[in-house]
Amino acid sequence: MFSSGINWFKYAAPQRFYALTGTLIPYCVAIAVITTIIGLTIGLLIAPSDHQQGESYRIIFIHVPAAWMSMVIYLAVAFWAAIGLIFNARLASMFALALAPTGALMTFIALWTGSLWGKPTWGTYWVWDARLTSELILLFLYLGFLSLHASIEDTRKADRSAAVLAIVGVVNIPIIYFSVKWWNTLHQGASVSLTKAPTMATQMLTGMLIMTIAFWAYSFALSFYRCRTLILERERHTAWAQEAVK
């Protein structure tokens, strides 16, 4: 059905996806470890001190990638949940569920590092700033998604109910993303933009981008791993799954 000759649905079968991720996870872990070492070396040792914030800005190398991931993963959860709901694709629903805990973790890290960063620069751990508040709502959305899924016995029903919630919650993502533009509150504006020249030193930017790669690789590794567990759990009646556990 595709002229390119690639069968896009090949890995939609849980068994093939299980095998594929089994090979991919070690690479993801390796990339995550290596880029974390490089990124943190650049970020903590090589990058210059900030002329305004001194050394305290260095938490940016964790904070910004985590904040990016928190939003990207939510979009991915909603996307895969929607695919699972619309096309009745079991694997897509499983992957959405596998992504959500990592997303919640990233949101938590973004909030936590943000508050640690806020203390020396703003003089407070928490303010009811638009971006902070909307990121907190994002954490509640993740928790709502996970607890709704957990509270419905029937797996397929749980997948589909949680999918509706994930899709509805997508409205929050543009609110977070544009919050620093729409409301002129305490949180600083975006330092990195695709359309403008960066306003930060090259080494800082390099460190941050390498750390972003690390976070991506980590998220892939963890969600693949979690997804494999879900696959085994749900396919436990099949012969191949019983074979795989042995």
Added chain:
Amino acid sequence: MSARLSIPKVMLAIVRRDLSLALRRKNDSLSALFFFIVVASLFPLGIGPEPTLLAKIAPGMLWIAALLAAMLSLGRLFADDFQDGTLDQLVLTAIPLPLAVLSKTAAHWISSGLILTIASPILAIQFNLDAQSTGILVLSLLIGTPLLSLIGSIGAALTLATRGGGMLLSLLVLPLVIPVLIFGAGAVDAHHAGLPVDGHFYLLGAMLAIALFFAPIATAASLRIAVE
């Protein structure tokens, strides 16, 4: 059943049925109203009866009280119909399910949000709000409370098939209604600060328009999952 029923007629029939059910069980609507009044009366006791402070926090506080009161009655929006099988019939009716859902949500709003809105000026007097601020508060509640019912209906439908849905309902719905709260209470705050309030009402109106279209669709999808 010989003649085909027209969609508006069926919708009106659903609204009337739900309203007469609400009238038979006045307890439900009245408890939401009393909850609203009691929560609002607790704030001066907890914070202190300083009139200027109370006038300052009144809009946000009344909004939060209205939100919690609406949450209280949301759980029963579909639960009774789900238990006695009416919901299965509703899914099978000749009219599109989102429209049936919209009628039920409208009935829910009339028996909860509208009553709270009507009661709010009395509470506003207790909190020393001037006439103009009260007018803005009532108007913001008038646009905002249907939003609470619409967004809440999604949560009510999603938690139908769950164990212990009450707590979960709040966890699902409250994050989604935060923008409504911000702009609803923000309108009165902006007026206090001498700023124009139009922007807040435009945003509330835009949210209402979007929710009127999308929320019944999402609710209908969730109901289908629940009854299948």
